[in-house]
Amino acid sequence: MIWRDEYKIGVELVDKQHQELFKRLGNFIQTVRSDKEESVKKKEVEKTLNFMGEYVATHFDAEEALQKKYNYPGFENHHQIHEEFKAEVAEFQQEYRENKFDEDFVMEFSGRLLTWLINHVASTDQDIGEHINSVIENEEETK
Amino acid sequence: MDVKNLNPIIAATDSVFQTMLSVKPEKGKVSIQEDLVTDKEANVIIGMTGDIKGSIVYSFSKDMALKVVEAMSGMEMKELDKFVTSAMGELGNIISGKATTGLAEQDLFCDIAPPQIVTGKNINITSEADKVLMVKFNTELGEFDVGFSIK
Structure with missing residues (x-):
């Protein structure tokens, strides 16, 4: 990606995590789009999907902790967006395991994920x- | 139907392209048509309900759709496959979501439906609309049209 x-x-931590997330989604997409043999691909898709899914949770938790620390007014709304996204990924992971490998299904999911x-x-x-930066600036001014 | 209803869609298109792709679309001709006919191959249709009933249709040339997805993914795209059309569908969804925020500022409250994709040459997208407002955009990645049909 x-x-x-x-x-x-x-915000350094968030920017770093976003870049890692881009990398992991990129790996997943590359695997989905590779023309490897199906049995090899199936396993690799699942592996890169889980690897990305784990990091989605790590990153959302860290970002939400920062939002809380700085009393971000949009927290509830943002938390909701994160929860919906995590649910969507989890649902896909489950369906993927059940369907094994449906090319169209995986391509559609990963395309939408890229833009999203x-x-x-x-x-x-x-x-x-x-x-966050305006809170930090205000804190420094009042020091 | 009022041409000013098109403004939130134009603004949303402009903003999303700049934020996501660092591309500034140049707005071209605005026209009013009877039907939505397009010679472009990758079409994203977003249905709209609420104070405005109709649809927004984003029509990209195949080449532009491929270039947009390449600019996001960093990977070479050769065909309008499910990955490309799904990524473009989500782009239409995001622009339209932003456009409904702008329409709400005109006191028009609308909901949007998930994207539908139509690919192929010389497509006539039938709608029950009386008229279709069309705006052309030019970008460094190619040309595309946005049609707004209101029932």
Whole structure:
């Protein structure tokens, strides 16, 4: 996946995690789109999917902890978006295990995920950065 | 139907392309058509309900759809496969979601449906609309049209 500096929100931990998430989603997509033999591909898709899914949880937890620490006013709404996304990934993981390997199904899911994640990072998450940085600036001024 | 209803869609298109792709779309001709006919091969249709009933249709050339997905994924795309159309469908969904926020500022409250994808050449997208507002955009990744049909 292509990372752009414009996607940064200005909070180092979050920006680093976003880049790692892009990397893991990129690996998943690359595996989904590879023309390896089906039995090999099935296993690798599951592996990269789980590897990404784990990090989604790690990152969302860390980002939400920061939102709470800085009393981010959009916390509830953002938390809801994260929960819905995690549920969607979990549902896909389950369906994937049951269907084994349905090419169209996996391609559709990963395509949507690509656009969704870029928009979430490049647009939805930007408010968090603005909020945290304004809190830090205010704290420094009152010191 | 009022041309000003098109403004939130134009603004949302502009904003999403700039934020996600660092691409600034240049707005071209706006026209009013009887039907939605397009020569572009990758079409994303977003149904709309509420104060406005109709649909927003994003029509990309095959080449542009491939380039957009390449610019996001960093991987080479050769065909309008499910991965590409699904990624483009989500792009239409995001733009339309943002557009409904803009329409709400005009006191028009609308909901949108999940994207439907239509691919192929010379497509006539039938809708029960009286008229279709069309706006053309030009970008460094290619040209695309956005149609807004209101019933």
